[in-house]
Amino acid sequence: MDRRTLLAVTGWLATTAAATLVGLAAVDLAGAGITGTAGGVRTERDVARALAVPEPGPSGAVGAGPVATPTGTRSGTPAPTGAWRGFVTEGGSVVAECGPGGVRVVTSAAAPGYRAKDTDLGPDDHVEVRFLGEEREYEIRLRCRGGVPTRDPED
Numbered sequence: 001m002d003r004r005t006l007l008a009v010t011g012w013l014a015t016t017a018a019a020t021l022v023g024l025a026a027v028d029l030a031g032a033g034i035t036g037t038a039g040g041v042r043t044e045r046d047v048a049r050a051l052a053v054p055e056p057g058p059s060g061a062v063g064a065g066p067v068a069t070p071t072g073t074r075s076g077t078p079a080p081t082g083a084w085r086g087f088v089t090e091g092g093s094v095v096a097e098c099g100p101g102g103v104r105v106v107t108s109a110a111a112p113g114y115r116a117k118d119t120d121l122g123p124d125d126h127v128e129v130r131f132l133g134e135e136r137e138y139e140i141r142l143r144c145r146g147g148v149p150t151r152d153p154e155d
Contacts, residue, residue: 006152085149091138092116092130096149103144114138126152 084106086095092110096103101123110116114131119125127142141152 015047040141083148087140087142087149087151089138089140090132091133092129094140094142095121096127096142098144098147098149099123103142105129105142109138128152 033059049091073081081118084095090111091114092108094108097106103124104122104124105119108116108129109120110131114133117130117132119129126141126143128139129140131138131140142149144153
């Protein structure tokens with residue numbers, strides 16, 4: 001093999017290796033955002049909170065889920081001060097907790113096509129979350145009764 005062919009093959013190999021490394025680095029950087037866990041890593045408290053929200057009924061009726069209290073907490077995570085309860089409408093779901101300051105919204109999530117508006121998270125005597133869609137609006141007003149979040153009769 002003459003010197004010119006050897007240089008051409010070596011140059012081609014070096015260029016191919018460099019292009020491959022640059023491509024792998026780009027995929028690694030972009031891949032973290034593409035294939036990462038949606039919403040980030042979830043804690044035990046996040047999982048317990050998500051499990052407290054029941055699925056909507058077959059007719060889309062408003063329901064109230066069972067009381068859910070996590071059995072353990074991680075260090076540095078404050079322990080829940082009262083009973084948690086989930087509430088679901090077609091516009092979204094809310095998990096609330098009763099504590100010394102009254103009722104507070106632990107988490108809320110709008111259903112697809114809806115957005116939360118004028119949310120009062122508490123803690124207070126009552127809290128409310130409004131879910132607005134293009135054609136309908138749903139409002140969840142909550143109070144503490146017997147240490148458990150319940151729907152406000154005015155709702």
